[in-house]
Amino acid sequence: MKWVPLGLVRYTVCLGGLSVFFFLLCILTGPFLMLYYVPDVNRAHADVMDIMQVVPFGSFVRNVHRWAACLMIVCVPAHMTRVFLQAAYKPPRQLNWLVGITLLILTYLMCFTGYMLPWDQEAYWGATIGATMAENSPFLGAKGPFSVLPPDKDIHYIMLGGTVLDQPTLSRFFFAHCIAIPGALAGLMGFHFFNIHRAGGMSGPL
Amino acid sequence: MTEKIVEEGPVTTGDKEKLRLLTVVRGETLRNRDIYERPPGYELFFPNFVMKELCVGLAFLIIIFVWAYFKDSPLYELSNPAETPSHIKAAWYFVGLQELLAYFDPYLAGAIIPSMILAGLYLIPFIDPDPVKGIGRFAFKERKFAIGCFLGGVAMWYGLLLVGWFFRGPYWSFYWPWEDQSVVKATEVALWSFPLSAGIAFLVCYGTLVLILPAVIFQNFFFRLGLIRYLITFNLFAVMCFVPIKIFLRSAFSVKYILVTPWFNI
Numbered sequence: 054m055k056w057v058p059l060g061l062v063r064y065t066v067c068l069g070g071l072s073v074f075f076f077l078l079c080i081l082t083g084p085f086l087m088l089y090y091v092p093d094v095n096r097a098h099a100d101v102m103d104i105m106q107v108v109p110f111g112s113f114v115r116n117v118h119r120w121a122a123c124l125m126i127v128c129v130p131a132h133m134t135r136v137f138l139q140a141a142y143k144p145p146r147q148l149n150w151l152v153g154i155t156l157l158i159l160t161y162l163m164c165f166t167g168y169m170l171p172w173d174q175e176a177y178w179g180a181t182i183g184a185t186m187a188e189n190s191p192f193l194g195a196k197g198p199f200s201v202l203p204p205d206k207d208i209h210y211i212m213l214g215g216t217v218l219d220q221p222t223l224s225r226f227f228f229a230h231c232i233a234i235p236g237a238l239a240g241l242m243g244f245h246f247f248n249i250h251r252a253g254g255m256s257g258p259l
Numbered sequence: 260m261t262e263k264i265v266e267e268g269p270v271t272t273g274d275k276e277k278l279r280l281l282t283v284v285r286g287e288t289l290r291n292r293d294i295y296e297r298p299p300g301y302e303l304f305f306p307n308f309v310m311k312e313l314c315v316g317l318a319f320l321i322i323i324f325v326w327a328y329f330k331d332s333p334l335y336e337l338s339n340p341a342e343t344p345s346h347i348k349a350a351w352y353f354v355g356l357q358e359l360l361a362y363f364d365p366y367l368a369g370a371i372i373p374s375m376i377l378a379g380l381y382l383i384p385f386i387d388p389d390p391v392k393g394i395g396r397f398a399f400k401e402r403k404f405a406i407g408c409f410l411g412g413v414a415m416w417y418g419l420l421l422v423g424w425f426f427r428g429p430y431w432s433f434y435w436p437w438e439d440q441s442v443v444k445a446t447e448v449a450l451w452s453f454p455l456s457a458g459i460a461f462l463v464c465y466g467t468l469v470l471i472l473p474a475v476i477f478q479n480f481f482f483r484l485g486l487i488r489y490l491i492t493f494n495l496f497a498v499m500c501f502v503p504i505k506i507f508l509r510s511a512f513s514v515k516y517i518l519v520t521p522w523f524n525i
């Protein structure tokens with residue numbers, strides 16, 4: 054039996070809870086998109102086109118997936134801001150703050166990788182910006198300052214699976230977006246909630 | 260459990276009604292009765308609290324459904340590596356970083372600055388010297404510096420995002436809202452960089468100012484933080500404040516780099 058103070062739900066409308074909610078919506082709609090989407094550079098764009106125009110309810114499901122993701126990327130930083138403003142990172146909740154920042158990073162990565170999957174101009178060139186930044190990282194990128202790694206071993210190569218955006222890039226972004234990152238997110242979220250419980254509940258009204 | 264069974268004999272209510280009162284139970288009605296002892300001012304996490312959150316979720320579900328019904332998520336033409344569009348914009352949540360690219364080299368905008376942001380976020384619980392102040396409430400007055408820095412950073416992130424999203428047109432040129440973004444601007448502003456000595460002098464002065472001045476002026480604060488935490492805090496602070504400074508120098512005085520070296524430029 055777990056008791057929580059009355060009036061916990063207030064005007065910051067439980068942003069953490071909403072993040073979970075939007076995540077679940079994405080998890081529910083994602084697999085349906087997966088049924089019609091093949092991560093093949095020759096097909097991906099046409100598949101998304103089909104989802105939008107041919108598949109029954111396809112556009113609706115894709116839209117829900119997209120807009121829920123957008124709301125999630127609004128909610129998670131807002132939740133972090135709430136946590137900071139209520140000093141909920143102070144003892145005994147430091148660990149949960151660290152878990153939270155990791156969740157924040159994973160959420161952004163989720164969006165970055167998902168944005169790429171339709172393989173349209175916007176996705177391609179958007180991802181190119183990200184790839185350029187990776188390529189220019191100090192030490193780790195082949196073109197950055199103090200680069201030590203050759204272009205076929207640097208972080209840019211690892212990210213793209215090659216030196217340019219192509220099939221290997223799409224394959225690994227697909228894997229990251231549909232398996233690796235959501236898995237990590239779900240696991241860490243569980244740990245996040247366990248930590249709230251362990252800290253003796255919430256620090257104050259939301 | 261508060262109810263008590265009152266032991267009284269069976270009561271008949273007359274011959275016509277075939278009812279017999281067996282016992283009288285004194286206590287609250289079922290509706291008001293808690294099966295478990297309830298601490299005053301508390302409610303059950305499940306189902307009471309979870310239901311409230313679900314109601315908020317439901318409201319958003321309706322919003323999302325309406326939104327998804329009326330507004331299609333965009334899908335542009337098939338990617339074409341051979342044709343760089345004039346108007347590349349990252350997804351809106353990354354446009355802040357992309358906007359930084361207009362002022363900083365990619366290694367700064369894409370690697371160093373984001374890493375510093377994340378490192379700073381991770382370090383927050385360890386560089387805040389006060390373990391108790393303001394937990395669970397909005398204590399703006401008592402945590403001026405902490406909250407000021409945090410909200411300053413958040414404001415900068417979203418400020419850059421808004422500028423990048425609304426004020427940048429083709430080739431990332433700056434457009435006022437009343438300017439037509441379909442007209443490509445030929446704005447190759449001549450940029451200049453500080454000479455090496457001036458650059459070093461500028462950065463040394465800046466570093467000294469940000470790293471030493473607070474320790475001198477706010478001595479209590481310095482001693483409460485301790486040297487290591489102080490240095491970490493104000494290095495992060497220096498980086499954060501450097502961003503708007505560079506943006507200002509670039510926009511107002513067309514400064515390309517403050518420091519030019521053979522290895523990297525700042």
Ligand code: HEM
Pocket residue numbers: 067068069070071072073076129130132133136139141142146149150151152153154155156157160242245249254255256257259
């Ligand atoms: C995918 C992202 C995240 C999800 C789904 C999530 C979920 C939640 C939920 C449901 C709660 C309960 C309280 C509330 O609803 O506000 C919570 C609390 C908390 N979260 Fe998150 N969170 C996420 C990201 C973050 C981030 C980015 C941070 C901060 C760095 C963070 C730090 C915390 C802390 C410290 C608490 C305890 C708050 C307190 O005791 O007042 N979380 N989180």
